[in-house]
Amino acid sequence: MAKIDSGVEHDKEKHHEKLTNRMQNMTNQQYTLRIPEHLYKAVKLKLVKENRKLRPLLIEMLEQYIKTS
Numbered sequence: 001m002a003k004i005d006s007g008v009e010h011d012k013e014k015h016h017e018k019l020t021n022r023m024q025n026m027t028n029q030q031y032t033l034r035i036p037e038h039l040y041k042a043v044k045l046k047l048v049k050e051n052r053k054l055r056p057l058l059i060e061m062l063e064q065y066i067k068t069s
Helices: 012-025 038-050 056-067
Strands: none
Touching: 038 056
């Protein structure tokens, strides 16, 4: 792999510390979701057309679900 000299110094330890702190502050719960392929493809196609991502959409839907309960 070729090394590119951009003139910008990268402090590996500082970056690692920053990411470690960020991960400690995150309180996320990971959940594996199995979606039928035809449904996933349809949702993904609509998301691409709307320039959106799946994760924010799911979070928004879960928040709406909690509000209506």
